[in-house]
Amino acid sequence: MPRRAHKKSRKGCVECKRRHVKCDERRPKCVNCSISERHCEYLAEPVPTTTRAQTETSHTSRSSPAVVSISPAGMSPAGSVPALTQEEDYPAANMLHFELLYYLSKETIPSMELNFERIDVPVDELFRLCVSAPYTMNEALAFAALHLAIVSPPEKRDFYKAHAGHLQTQALSMFNAMKPEVNAETCGAIFLFSAMLGNHLMCDALVFRDTGFNNFMDKLCHSIRLLRGVRIVAGLSFRTLAETPLKPIFRYDVMPSERDEFLGPECGRLLDFIISARLGQSITDCYKDAIENLQLASNSAKSTPGFMSKSPIIAWPVRVPDEYFDALVARRPEALIIFAHYAVLLHSIRDSWLFCDSGLYLIQSINAFIGPEWEEWMAFPNSALDMGSAHFSN
16 A cells, blocks of 8 residues: 655754644745744755655666656646645635635725725725735734624624734734835835734724723723834834825824914813822823823814724824823823823714724723712713713814
8 A cells, every 4th residue: 555645844844843833844944933933943854765666767767868757647637736746735725814805805994984085095005015015914804803803793703803813913923023124115014014903902902801990901001002103113204105195194183383272171171170280390291282182183083084084083192292101001090081081082983893882981991990089070071971972172
């Protein structure tokens, strides 16, 4: 009886053999080791031994060097794949990835509403950037899987959620392994990867909430920190990105130079509380900056169409000063109350799958965390709880 073909990689690297995974035998470093950032090395190859079949072939070639004899039984289907090629070298199409790609094009990207006249980011440009870098493509599929996890029936939610996490991990591993340099050729794919990753993490923290307010805030602050990192990536190549079809995404309203009457009554009242608390000049200034950016986000959201009306709200945690963000991480009551006012804006875009009911959850949780002594400060956010919605005045 002929010996069955060996299904494992015979010449794989030491690390893949140790982990019992199939190695693609790429040198000097295989894909598995590149993605997992492991040391990759190969053992010295043994001297090949001559098999009976090889001996017979050798005799045939010596007697008739110009003729290669292939029997019909040894040919592969359609004659396109060599007979000795292992099945694993040509894996079947991953149907889940095709499903996610289809959903990305038909549901997730359209939900971003990027085709308004004032925005008009070509969808084909987004796909071109995705396929130009494997980490961007994997994160795009992860983003679609997250979308499906939120809108699918409960019995399918965990399935898509698990695959969203797996694809995101793959995307991060690829990005860390490749360490792409930010230049004119890569900046679009890197920015798109970073933006999707940041929004993925923020949505995951807001919608799939951990038990306990502190755990929830830890996860949320981690995602905001990554979003703030996106600003650094975009800033490194802002001029280059501004010349690409992604330019409309970088539209930000500018803070007016005269701010005396810039704040509406809700933000003005909050700033009065901050000033009267006598917290010190530095922390008061950073809170004032955060409140003014909150008013700017509200004004911009009302004047921008489509998903870009949500963009100023998403951008607010990115635009606040570092000192405010540090105070939020430390759970300072004043910082949390400002964040509760921001939650009113999140509640205003609750129709988006990225946010759902996270605004109301934040207001309720901050109320419970800081206690009733801050009730006067929380009057405006609490009005969203009492009436179902609340809106900042211009």
